[in-house]
Amino acid sequence: MSLRDSLLWPFTLSYELIVRARAQAYQRGILRPKRIDGVVISVGNLTVGGTGKTPMVLWIAQRLLAEDKSVGILTRGYRGKRNSGTKQDDSEPPETTSDEVQLLKARLGGGVAFGVGAGRFAQGHALAERGVQWFILDDGFQHRQLARAVDIVLIDATNPFGGGHLLPAGRLREPRSALARADIIVITRSDHAPAIESAVRHDSAAPIFYAKPRFDSIQVANHVEGAGASLDEAQSKKAFAFCGIGNPSAFLMDLRDWGFQVVGHSFFRDHHRYTQQDASAIENEARNLGAETLICTEKDYFNLQGVHWHELPVLYCRISLAVGDEQEFWRAIIAKAESSGDVSRRP
Numbered sequence: 646m647s648l649r650d651s652l653l654w655p656f657t658l659s660y661e662l663i664v665r666a667r668a669q670a671y672q673r674g675i676l677r678p679k680r681i682d683g684v685v686i687s688v689g690n691l692t693v694g695g696t697g698k699t700p701m702v703l704w705i706a707q708r709l710l711a712e713d714k715s716v717g718i719l720t721r722g723y724r725g726k727r728n729s730g731t732k733q734d735d736s737e738p739p740e741t742t743s744d745e746v747q748l749l750k751a752r753l754g755g756g757v758a759f760g761v762g763a764g765r766f767a768q769g770h771a772l773a774e775r776g777v778q779w780f781i782l783d784d785g786f787q788h789r790q791l792a793r794a795v796d797i798v799l800i801d802a803t804n805p806f807g808g809g810h811l812l813p814a815g816r817l818r819e820p821r822s823a824l825a826r827a828d829i830i831v832i833t834r835s836d837h838a839p840a841i842e843s844a845v846r847h848d849s850a851a852p853i854f855y856a857k858p859r860f861d862s863i864q865v866a867n868h869v870e871g872a873g874a875s876l877d878e879a880q881s882k883k884a885f886a887f888c889g890i891g892n893p894s895a896f897l898m899d900l901r902d903w904g905f906q907v908v909g910h911s912f913f914r915d916h917h918r919y920t921q922q923d924a925s926a927i928e929n930e931a932r933n934l935g936a937e938t939l940i941c942t943e944k945d946y947f948n949l950q951g952v953h954w955h956e957l958p959v960l961y962c963r964i965s966l967a968v969g970d971e972q973e974f975w976r977a978i979i980a981k982a983e984s985s986g987d988v989s990r991r992p
Contacts (some may be wrong), residue, residue, distance in 0.1 A: 653814040661811050664819055671789055678792040681769040683717075684987040686978060687791040691823065692807040694815040695891025695915070696799040697833040697856065699944070700966035701743050701982045702753055702783050708915040708975060709779050710756050719791075722746050735969035744916055744947040745783075751947075766791050785825075787818055794985035795978055798827040799856075800845070802835035803895055824849040828981045829974075831856050834895060836969055854974045859967040860903045866946050866959040871931025879905065879960055885931030886910040886938045889917030889948065889958040896942060909934040917948060924952045925990070931957060 670676040682811045686705060692695040702718060709716045722743035746761055758777050760768025765788060783793060786798055800806075807816025825829065827849050832838050836855045845853065858950055863879045883906050888896050895914040900907050911927055912921075931939055941949075946961040968974050 650810065650814040655828055655965075656815040657811050660813070661820070663812065667789075668819070668823065671922070673744065676789075678789055679766045680792040681766060681780065682773045683769070683780050684982050684985075685719075685769070685780045685782055685785075685791065685980065686795045686797065687782040687785030687788075687793040688797050688799070688914045689782075689784055689788075690799045690801075691786070691819060691821065692801070692804070693812065693818060693891070694801070694804070694816060695895070696801040697831075697858065697966060698784055698799060699748065700964065701747060701797070701831065701856070702781050704966045705978070706749070706753055706757055707782050709781075714779040715777050715855065716756070716856070717758040717760055717769065717777035718749060718778050718781045718783060719765040719769050719785075720746060720749075721765070747947040748944055769953055784957070786823075788831045793924060794982040794987045796826055796828045797831060797978070798824060798829070798851075799831050800841065801831050801892060802832050802838045802841060803892065803898075805832075805838075805841050805844070809981050822848050824851070827851045829854065831968075831974075833857070833880065854977075854978050855969040857900055857967050858964045858967075860899070861963045861965050863940075863950070864943075864946070864963055866941070866949060866961050867954045878936065879940070882906065883908045883935055884938050884960075885927070885934060885936035885957075886940050887913070887927050888942050888945050889913035889915060889919075890942055890944060891915045899964075900940065903962075907940075908936050917945075919945075919949050919952050921952055924949075924954055926956055928954065952987040960961075 675950055688698050688705065690698060690933060706718060730890050743761065746759060750759065758772050758775065760772050762768055765782065769791065782788065782793055785793065786796060806821060809815060811817045811820065824845060825848055828851055830845055830849060830851045830853045832841055832853060833856050836857060842853055863876050878913060886900055886907050887910060897907060897910055909928060909930060927939065936957065939957050941959065941961050943961050943963050
């Protein structure tokens with residue numbers, strides 16, 4: 646254990662007491678989840694940081710839409726800001742500038758309703774009254790206030806259990822024993838991880854699937870001279886990567902796997918909103934390393950509003966989720982939802 650972890654250990658012990666007490670309260674029925682009129686599919690994880698929740702939410706939403714379901718996404722909209730200048734009907738949820746919500750809206754168009762805010766039961770209830778019947782609860786594993794038909798838990802193969810310690814010394818939100826609540830487990834960023842499967846089996850008998858990020862296209866984020874959306878052109882140039890996501894090292898790994906020539910990088914905290922000062926610093930560092938282009942994630946793109954780039958083109962990667970044995974994965978989701986009794990009441 647490092648010196649930092651030793652100093653944080655008393656806080657970790659306090660956090661663990663609170664987490665275990667809360668879990669016991671739900672297990673004994675002292676605390677009870679609220680139920681909305683609809684089928685709720687929760688997508689969550691055991692650790693802080695990026696495990697691929699947003700691509701998974703997108704994948705499930707697209708699958709439900711393909712089956713002509715009425716779909717709503719319930720999300721906290723972390724670090725989002727309300728668009729005070731947008732006039733809306735009182736029945737509509739307020740707009741948010743959360744990067745993840747903007748990304749999902751851009752990908753899904755108007756086919757999905759959004760309930761954004763900490764009170765996800767209230768948001769879900771409002772959407773149900775408007776006719777939404779299938780809900781995806783984003784980052785929902787620890788949000789036990791809302792009942793769900795299916796609990797999907799994602800585990801990042803590059804850092805599956807956050808060092809093995811709870812917050813703040815480690816990255817675990819709950820003890821690994823919480824995996825016993827999971828209905829389906831997805832190991833992300835891998836297609837074969839027997840050691841992680843073995844570790845999971847100590848706490849859960851849930852079916853295990855795999856998923857990896859899949860590169861779809863390169864997009865232009867600015868209009869600096871020389872910017873182009875040709876993949877061959879982008880791969881031929883020296884690139885400087887920057888991002889503010891939960892697992893930035895994985896983004897670098899992905900870029901190299903996809904054939905990009907990464908000569909340097911700059912990482913920011915998750916959901917970082919870029920300033921003009923950030924942009925200048927990124928361009929200066931990239932230029933010093935001989936970079937010819939800048940590249941970031943699609944989520945970062947939505948945090949670049951108001952930022953101007955003076956010399957280097959900025960590109961971003963549009964990705965999706967490649968789920969192994971996706972038909973069986975989808976059957977497992979629907980089978981669990983049906984066993985809850987909720988699907989039988991949905992058209």
